[in-house]
Amino acid sequence: MTTRSDRRRILKLAAATLAMPLVPRLAGAEAWPAEKIIRAVVPFGAGSTVDLLARIVLDPVSRQIGQTIVIENRGGAGGTIGSAQVAKADPDGYTLLVNAAAHSAAPAAYPQITYNPATDFAGVAMFGVVPNVLTVSPSKGITTVQQLVEKALDTGTMTFASAGVGSATHWAAERFILSAGIKATHVPFSGGPEALTEVMTGRVDFCCIGVPSSLPLVKDGRLVALAVSTPKRSAALPEVPTTLEAGFRDSDYTYWNGVLAPAKTPRAIVDRLHAEIMTALALPDVQAKLAPQGVEPLPLEPAAIDAMIVREIAGNLALAKAAGLKFN
Numbered sequence: 001m002t003t004r005s006d007r008r009r010i011l012k013l014a015a016a017t018l019a020m021p022l023v024p025r026l027a028g029a030e031a032w033p034a035e036k037i038i039r040a041v042v043p044f045g046a047g048s049t050v051d052l053l054a055r056i057v058l059d060p061v062s063r064q065i066g067q068t069i070v071i072e073n074r075g076g077a078g079g080t081i082g083s084a085q086v087a088k089a090d091p092d093g094y095t096l097l098v099n100a101a102a103h104s105a106a107p108a109a110y111p112q113i114t115y116n117p118a119t120d121f122a123g124v125a126m127f128g129v130v131p132n133v134l135t136v137s138p139s140k141g142i143t144t145v146q147q148l149v150e151k152a153l154d155t156g157t158m159t160f161a162s163a164g165v166g167s168a169t170h171w172a173a174e175r176f177i178l179s180a181g182i183k184a185t186h187v188p189f190s191g192g193p194e195a196l197t198e199v200m201t202g203r204v205d206f207c208c209i210g211v212p213s214s215l216p217l218v219k220d221g222r223l224v225a226l227a228v229s230t231p232k233r234s235a236a237l238p239e240v241p242t243t244l245e246a247g248f249r250d251s252d253y254t255y256w257n258g259v260l261a262p263a264k265t266p267r268a269i270v271d272r273l274h275a276e277i278m279t280a281l282a283l284p285d286v287q288a289k290l291a292p293q294g295v296e297p298l299p300l301e302p303a304a305i306d307a308m309i310v311r312e313i314a315g316n317l318a319l320a321k322a323a324g325l326k327f328n
Contacts, residue, residue, distance in 0.1 A: 043082025045191025109166025123305025
């Protein structure tokens, strides 16, 4: 028979057992960052918009905290391969995910993904919002969005390139296609640079891709910028109208870029990372690199990032269902 004294001992033992995992976790948070390399996984190829912004922002963060941050490109499947790796990583602050709005589109584009973009990650900080640019090859002889739509309606169909199924470049194009009432066949690639190459050659008709990747090619005359996806014009391409200005309702797309961590990463580490990234974003040299690429600030706290992702996932699923979008 269990006595009152026995029950007290059992309760004390249980309380001590429950507290044990917490001790090393808190100690790890206080010691972070230790002498250990921090991996920042970019789930897209080198040279992509996400990759470029990660390198601009995380380089000064590395100097600020006195630890090496290594960018690892793990592209494929619209960003879901690299994201899945981070979702399963130890939540110790030494593995991070640098992703974009494709993160919230993954459940709609890849119903069988092995992770939950909302519950398996914790928002850390946003680099900002990047306009996607609707671009074509000069050889197409198209100089306005209206001409692109007219050609699509005349020919019955067109082709568009993306950095992968479910990527922000894919989703932005699908929103435009739906709004314009045209048909276009998706031609996915493993990354933005490959997609841009095919559009430049004219083998693929158009793409909607981030300013950082496309701007040099637009400036060199190798691509024609028809419109940007943001609600207002981009400072990097002030002469280029928005798709909304061009008359296409609900065609705008918020292409955010930022950092997330595995969900159980200690709050102290998440808050420290958030503060360090905000400090880096305020540096004059970082702002000088981001401004010409049209990056608009999106200063959200970690909890607000988590809430935004939940809303976006629901919105993307509803849109895909209502529009009958077929991701291939």
